Amino acid sequence: xxxxxxxxxxxxxNRPRLRAVAYRMLGSLSDAEDALQEAWLRASAxxxxxxxxxxxxxxxxAARVCLDMLRSRKSRREEPLExxxxxxxxxxxxxxxxxxxxxxxxxxxxxxxxxxxxERVAFVLHDTFGLPFDQIAAxxxxxxxxxxxxxxxxxxxxxxxxxxxxxxxxxxxxxxxxFLAAARGGDLGGLLAxxxxxxxxHADAVAVPSGVPVTxxxxxxxxxxxxxxxVRSRYSGVALVNGSPGIxxxxxxxxxxxxxxxxxxDTISRIDVIAxxxxxxxxxxxxxx
Numbered sequence: 001x002x003x004x005x006x007x008x009x010x011x012x013x014n015r016p017r018l019r020a021v022a023y024r025m026l027g028s029l030s031d032a033e034d035a036l037q038e039a040w041l042r043a044s045a046x047x048x049x050x051x052x053x054x055x056x057x058x059x060x061x062a063a064r065v066c067l068d069m070l071r072s073r074k075s076r077r078e079e080p081l082e083x084x085x086x087x088x089x090x091x092x093x094x095x096x097x098x099x100x101x102x103x104x105x106x107x108x109x110x111x112x113x114x115x116x117x118x119e120r121v122a123f124v125l126h127d128t129f130g131l132p133f134d135q136i137a138a139x140x141x142x143x144x145x146x147x148x149x150x151x152x153x154x155x156x157x158x159x160x161x162x163x164x165x166x167x168x169x170x171x172x173x174x175x176x177x178x179f180l181a182a183a184r185g186g187d188l189g190g191l192l193a194x195x196x197x198x199x200x201x202h203a204d205a206v207a208v209p210s211g212v213p214v215t216x217x218x219x220x221x222x223x224x225x226x227x228x229x230x231v232r233s234r235y236s237g238v239a240l241v242n243g244s245p246g247i248x249x250x251x252x253x254x255x256x257x258x259x260x261x262x263x264x265x266d267t268i269s270r271i272d273v274i275a276x277x278x279x280x281x282x283x284x285x286x287x288x289x
Contacts, residue, residue: 007048011040014055018062024124025066027109027250035065056135063121063139070117073254106237110248111158111285113255122147123154160240160286169245172263173288176238176245179261179268183226183233191223196269201225207257207275222271232257240286248285255280 015036022032039062051057112120118140125131125139126147137147175194182190201216208214216222226233236249247259258280262270274280 003049004044007044007054008040010054011043011058014058017055018058021059021124021129022062022066024104024109024112024128025063025121026069027113027254031069035062035069038065059125059129059131060135060139063125067117067121067139070120073117105287106235106250107239107248108158108287110237110239110250110255111287113250114285115154115157118142119150119154119157122150123158126151127155158287159289160243160284171266172261173238173245175263175266175268176247176261179226180233180236180238180247183230183236186227186230188223188227191226192219194266194268195219195222196264196267199267199269199271201271201273203273204276204279206277207273238288240284240288242284245288255285258283258285 018036018039019032022035023029026032026035039058042061042065043058048054048057112124115123121140122136125136126133133144133147133151136142136151137144140147140150142150178190178194181187182194197219198217199219199222201222203214203216205211205213216225232249233247235251236247238245239248240246241248241258241260244261244263246261248255249257249259251257256275258272258274260272260274260283261268274283
């Protein structure tokens with residue numbers, strides 16, 4: 001076996017770990033695989049004979065590729081979604097994508113997606129994979145102290161503050177989780193159980209195929225609408241939305257839709273379906289501990 005073959009063998013042995021790193025950074029399985037392909041091209045073109053720690057070297061290369069990809073997304077994010085064009089199941093391997101999202105925590109992926117690229121990279125590498133800050137500094141082009149601050153800021157954003165009392169927050173979380181579980185299972189009775197009889201749902205133009213905002217009134221109509229969106233709900237999770245539990249959905253590793261709930265007396269009295277990128281950018285999202 002020559003040196004190139006040995007390098008390829010070592011890279012393949014590290015592929016599962018590198019895929020896990022890239023997926024958390026990019027939030028998309030197809031993007032993660034693209035990042036690994038580029039990382040291998042860079043590694044195979046370099047002189048690996050002088051590298052003492054191949055595993056760390058592979059991680060550094062993959063992380064730099066991911067950081068470049070995150071930075072390049074900025075221009076794409078500024079392009080508005082077409083009304084109703086929210087293909088949340090559009091993955092090369094939907095089943096594998098769903099398993100990966102569940103293993104990481106979809107709400108965490110969504111909140112990570114709101115972070116600036118360097119903060120996201122620093123948090124994932126340090127808090128999830130335990131890389132030292134001097135190595136993260138080399139990847140992000142910052143000092144070790146600055147890399148530590150990046151991870152710290154990301155941590156505060158991810159676990160954002162809430163003004164809802166703990167007991168009420170726990171109950172509201174149960175209501176949101178029950179709604180999501182019922183929507184995933186197409187359980188009309190389960191949906192009706194957590195909806196106020198007079199519930200009102202407002203959806204903005206981007207969330208609706210017609211491109212015209214809609215309002216739906218009454219528990220039965222809202223429940224039928226939620227059941228019809230059961231495929232989307234597979235790519236959804238419960239998160240804090242402006243300090244209260246709500247639902248977040250992703251499309252191709254990108255925050256696509258938020259369901260902001262108003263919960264009173266243990267039922268949902270209002271649902272705001274938000275898909276307009278400008279409105280999504282104004283929301284404060286955080287992970288529920």
